Amino acid sequence: MANRTIKVDYITRVEGEGALRLKAKNGAITDVQLKIFEPPRFFEALLRGKNYNEAHDITSRICGICPVAYQMSAVHAMENALGVEIDPQVRALRRLMYCGEWIESHALHVYLLHAPDFLGYDDGIAMAKDHRAEVERGLQLKKAGNELIALLGGREIHPVNVRVGGFYRAPEKRELTGIAEKLKWAREAALQTVQWTATLPFPDFEQDYDFVALRHPEQYPFNEGNIVSNRGHDIAPQRFDEYFDEEHVKHSTALHGRLRDRDSYLVGPLARYSLNFDRLSATAQEAAHSAGLRSECRNIFQSIIVRAVEMVYACDEALRIIDGYEKPERAAAPVELRASEGRACTEAPRGMLYHRYRLDETGHILEARIIPPTSQNQRSIESDLRRFAGERLDLPDRELARECERTVRSYDPCISCATHFLKFEIERE
Secondary structure (H helix, E strand, O other), X not given: OOOEEEEEOOOOOOEOOOEEEEEEEOOEEEEEEEXXXXXXXXXXXXXXXXXXXXXXXXXXXXXXXXXXXXXXXXXXXXXXXHOOOOOHHHHHHHHHHHHHHHHHHHHHHHHXXXXXXXXXXXXXXXXXXHOHHHHHHHHHHHHHHHHHHHXXXXXXXXXXXXXXXXXXXXXXXHHHHHHHHHHHHHHHHHHHHHHXXXXXXXXXXXXXXXXXXXXXXXXXXXXXXXXEEOOOOEEOHHHHHHHEEEEXXXXXXXXXXXXXXXXXXXOOHHHHHXXXXXXXXXXXXXXXXXXXXXXXXXXXXXXXXXXXHHHHHHHHHHHHHHXXXXXXXXXXXXXXXXXXXXXXXXXXXXXXXXXXXXXXXXXXXXXXXXXXXXXXXXXXXXXHHHHHHHOOOOOOHHHHHHHHHHHHHOOOOEHHHHOOOOEEEEEXX
């Protein structure tokens, strides 16, 4: 077999810019480099000297698709630092807001970013010519999620109603019941999405992942829970730095996350689902089984089904919260400043997101650390590409490039978030 290098200048249908270089020699992959060349954005440096109650608004600008995740991780870390106890109804509202983000983010990925790969289209617009009803369903699902975020956050993108301790304003019950009918429609649309994604053609690619996600004692995880893994880890988010690390690699501007005792690990829908299947609603569990999924899923390409299942759960959970909601007496708990340090993890649509802040006695930020899901998944992406491409080196260069892009998009990487992808290159010698 001839040795060669394959190049793809840019991967489409991902957020941000990066490159992939595969080198093959004597019919085997010898090197895989996921190159993130988007320049660092220095959010951690930008946060230094800022007031504690500015962090969540600043970090929400890291991502326009999942700003709620950054806001929730930031406020929880600040509340951990300052010992703030929130009202149970405020906690419920935060979960409700996260439901909106999961619905809109998963809908965008499933219908416009990932499904075209399975159906042979270059993008969602081309796919819509032959699958108009499906694309319109996806857009309506995304709209329902956006409307829920706007109701609680003041606007769809970079919400303005969130603060440390809660919200600037808590909604009236009637405002939430008004959106319930749209969420009932969204639940039916999400169930249809599960069935539709289950019909897509999937490669046989089950891998022995080290799954890492939050796990809550009672609920499917959004904002709270211990960090657990299928290898026996069970730690509080405040101990994240004891078990997880980041390191710089020459070919990427983004740091690579690793488990200190295991190296690469996987965060995101597959990990969350496999570690928390028993916490899904009955409707979501039934939908997963009807789509042919077991209680654990190890095929990264089937993450498109898992995202659809999580949309079903998000709709169920949103309706449950709305039904039991009572407006809290105070929209936000009081905050007393002190020199302190706080940590928190939440489950962004793409996986576990970690924030750490160190404050001085006036509440100003001395140090910040943010580890997004894509940084944590980079090693796993490279590992998957090594295996997946290595089994398909007989393909023509252009087809192999498309298959590698599809592998990367299965992770729904947010490359812009990870710079603290797609140019493709494969070298055959």
